[in-house]
Amino acid sequence: MTLTSTMPAALSRALENKGYSALTEVQEGVLAPEAAGRDLLVSAQTGSGKTVAFGLAIAGTLLGERERFEEAGLPLALIVAPTRELALQVQRELDWLYAEAGGRIASCVGGMDPRAERRALERGAHIVVGTPGRLRDHIERGALDMGELRAVVLDEADEMLDFGFREDLEFILDAAPAGRRTLLFSATVPHAISEIARRYQRDALRLSTVSERGQHADIAYQAFAIAPPDKENAIINLLRYHEAERALVFCATREAVNRLASRFGNRGFAAVALSGELSQSERTHALQALRDGRARVCIATDVAARGIDLPGLELVIHADLPTNSDVLKHRSGRTGRAGRKGVSALLVPFPQRSKATRLLKGAGLTAQWAEMPGPDEIAQKDRERLFADPAFTAEHSEERLELARALVERFGAEALAAALLARREEERPAPEDLIAPGPAAYEPREKRDRAPREDFGEGVWFRVNAGHKQRAEPRWLLPLICRLGHVTRREVGQIEIGQGESRFEIRADAAAKFKENLAASGGGEKSVRITAEGGEAAPLASAPAPRERSERSEGKSGERAERRPREDRAERPRFEKAPRPDRKAGGAGYKPRTSREEGEDRPVRKGPKPDRKAGASAYKPREAGSHKPSGKPAGKPGAKREWPPQSGSIRASGGESLKRVKRKPKG
Known part of the structure; x- marks a missing residue:
């Protein structure tokens, strides 16, 4: 398809000035006759020219039969992008695409001055590009009037849903005129995008590029x-x-x-x-x-x-x-x-x-x-780039060549070449020496899991300063060993855990690599240190000896074996408790509590409890000073007590009498 076949002449000239000689697949799809004037649901891989594609797709809707825009007023198209950078990038693309047609593009993105954006909208714009949150804010404040909107484009719609902009998008689409075109451009079309398409699009044309179904060839x-x-x-x-x-x-x-x-x-x-x-x-x-x-x-x-x-x-x-x-x-x-x-x-x-x-x-x-x-x-690679440097074959001015001849005459060609190489090496960072992960790192996972484990053979022993006291376990030591020595678990043999330290075995052909990587890692991690034993090492001296099983543990499950008395001391004597007396009436040892034993200083109250209320029988007012001070505030019945009390005294622990300060009663 040629550039001038189905697009406005102003946009065709803009593409030619930009260096376009042919359109991409997605750009040709949106200019197809069956796509003219319809809602579009386009899925294309990133980098396929979607920005220019929807710019071309809405050109006919915005310009009609005209070659240039009229004076800018209310926006004719709205482009919604998920991020600020993408929105500003879309604005730059549409600026050069619609430059020949006299299009004015305004942006409304978060992080920018909203007052400047409102002034730009008041001056008028043909196309508005923005992020969902800022566009909704301008719509709610009345700064963005979409009364004359003819097209709405959702760019990278799947990303906007991933970022949680669904509510803002639905608000924008509900506020747009019902007769506008709705174009959805996305790298993928998940279920959520399909739902938005069914709700807000009318008879949408589905476009999918071939490159989406295969690996990107470039x-x-x-x-x-x-x-x-x-x-x-x-x-x-x-x-x-x-x-x-x-x-x-x-x-x-x-x-x-x-x-x-x-x-x-x-x-x-x-x-x-x-x-x-x-x-x-x-x-x-x-x-x-x-x-x-x-x-x-x-x-x-x-x-x-x-x-x-x-x-x-x-x-x-x-x-x-x-x-x-x-x-x-x-x-x-x-x-x-x-x-x-x-x-x-x-x-x-x-x-x-x-x-x-x-x-x-x-x-x-x-x-x-x-x-x-x-x-x-x-x-x-640096050597290849040096010999392919176009500076050696380019044409130079006579002044530069004259200076080069003077340098060669004074220092010699070999010295000049060495100086050139030294300068290039100074300008480039030096490469790093890397730890070789080993051939097992490149084998497929399935192959390693299914292959039978071969004989371990001879190994080299190493020690680690962690044992039972440090709660060391093989499931904790094995990842540590693989991480510090950059080996796989197939290259680790026996692991013996002692009381204060442990030892493990590394396959002989991987021992040298393990030592080198261990040294590069600093010999350990935090307080854990690994040292090499070399050769066949003796068992751990600090390993706990296995405990003998007692007769009690040798019995069958659920049975309690008879316990043997210790031979080094006599059996503990057993004392029998005296029978507990029967406290019930008429039983042995029963004695009613009608009076106290002789020698007790407090008599037992007999008879009913006297009524202490005023006016009742047996009521006798207590004489002043005869009561024992309790340290609590006194007052009238039902009245709120205050502290300190108004009068009286408190007996201190040392026998002293603390005089209370008399306060004037309230009221």
């Missing part, structure tokens, strides 16, 4: 098995090996992004960080530094790098494995865009080989497993 997927402590060194070697014009490194957390950005900056890489904790201005400056060449490496999280398009991005490194297969495809889709070639490299710590295999299988991708390039391979 991306080379590679997987590298590495030792867990070598992650950062492996990233450095990959960056040095490829020497990509721009590279993107994905991390799982913001802390990892900050740590890698700091280390790469110290090593001489021109690196920037991109994470959610940065302000919008900082994120914009970081992306601009990559676009204009001031930075060559970007370390980012998944959320920050969703949907961004970096021109010339040649390398994507997965420093941390993605959480699922869709994230793997989204990450890798940042490279290999618009017909360019790219590399997607997965760094796989060999304990996570099975997870990497599941991710690749779930994404329908085939990766080439390879060994991580070391200093020798990087030096050879």
Whole structure:
């Protein structure tokens, strides 16, 4: 399909000025005759030109038969994107696409000044691009009037649902005019996207590109098995090996992004960080530094790098494995865009080989497993790049050649070449020596599990300063041994746990590698230290001797064996208790408590309890000073008592009389 066949002439000229000679598959699909004027549900792989595709798809709806827009007023189209970076990127793409047609594009994204956005909307715009939260805010405040809206585009709709924008999207779509076109563009079409399509679209045309069903032909997927402590060194070697014009490194957390950005900056890489904790201005400056060449490496999280398009991005490194297969495809889709070639490299710590295999299988991708390039391979690659440098074959000015001849005459050609090499080496970070994970790290998981365990043969013994006292167990020691020595469990033999230390056996052919990796790891972890014994070592001296089984434990289950008396002392005498007297009336030992025994100083009350109330029989008022002080406040019956009391005295523990202060009664 030619550029001028079914699109407005102004957009065709813009594409030609941008260097387009042909359209991509998804761009041709939206310009097909059956798609004209209809709602569209488009699924295409990242990097297939979806932004230009929906810009071309809504051009006929916005311009009609005209070649240029009329004066800007209320917006005619609304583009909704999941992230700030993607929204600003869409604005830049539509700016050059609609430049010939006189289109005015406004943006409304979080992190920017909302007052400036409201002023831009008041001045008028033909197309508004924004994020769901900020667009809803402008609609609720009356700053964004969608009364003349003709088209709504949801870009990366699946990502917006993943980010929790479903409620905002439904609010925006419900507020839009009923007669507008609704276009959904997404890399995948899950069930939630299908539900939105059925609710808000009318007779939608489903478009799916062929490239979505197969592996991206412009991306080379590679997987590298590495030792867990070598992650950062492996990233450095990959960056040095490829020497990509721009590279993107994905991390799982913001802390990892900050740590890698700091280390790469110290090593001489021109690196920037991109994470959610940065302000919008900082994120914009970081992306601009990559676009204009001031930075060559970007370390980012998944959320920050969703949907961004970096021109010339040649390398994507997965420093941390993605959480699922869709994230793997989204990450890798940042490279290999618009017909360019790219590399997607997965760094796989060999304990996570099975997870990497599941991710690749779930994404329908085939990766080439390879060994991580070391200093020798990087030096050879630098040599090839040096001989292929176009600067040696380019035409130079006469002044430069005259200076070069003077340098050769003074220092000689060999000295000049050596100085050139030295300067190039100073400008590039030195590669790192990596720990070899061993051939077992590259074997498929299924093959290792199903293969029978061969004879262990001779082994080399090592000691670890942890035993029963430290609650050491084989299920705790085995992962520690594999982690520190970078071996697999098939290379670990017997494990003997003693009282204060333990010992274990490493297969003879892996012992040298184990010692080297152990030394590189510092000989241990925290307070645990591993030392080599060498050869056949004696059993642990501190190992607890097995306890003899007593006759009590030799009986059958559920039976209690007869207990033997100890021979070193006489059997403990048994004392019989006297019979307990019968306290019931008429029983033996019964004695009614009618009076106390002689010598007791308190008489026993006989008869009914007298009524102490005033006016009752046997009532006798107590004389003043005859009662025993209780230390509690006195007062009228029913009245609230106060502390300290108004009068009286308190007898202290030392026999002293503490005079109370008389207070004036209330009322």
